[in-house]
Amino acid sequence: MAGETKFCPECGKEVSVNAVVCPGCGIQLKSIGLGSGKNRIVAALLAIFLGGFGIQWFYLGKNLYGILSLVFFWTGIPAIIAIIHFVLLLISSDEDFNAKYGTENK
Ligand SMILES: [Zn+2]
Structure with a gap:
């Protein structure tokens, strides 16, 4: 972005x-x-299309999860997590999203 x-x-x-x-x-x-400069829908789309590689985690600033997803992408587990993450992102409110990902990482 x-x-x-x-x-x-x-x-x-x-x-x-x-x-x-x-x-x-x-x-x-x-x-x-x-806002945080991060968009919940963009994150959800990244999760469903590129979540197997954990791309949405990098977008959300959770680089550790992103790296773990890249390391374990061949297991298919990050893709399953990403599908769940996609649903969670879609059903959560923008307030929840900003509370979770909007502020700078501690
Ligand atoms: Zn100004």
């Missing part, structure tokens, strides 16, 4: 969707309801 931009609600400057702080006015972008 490189190159995607959004507009700062404070100063209107175009900033990267991944920007935590607006470079124009310095306000925090991620705590004011602009």
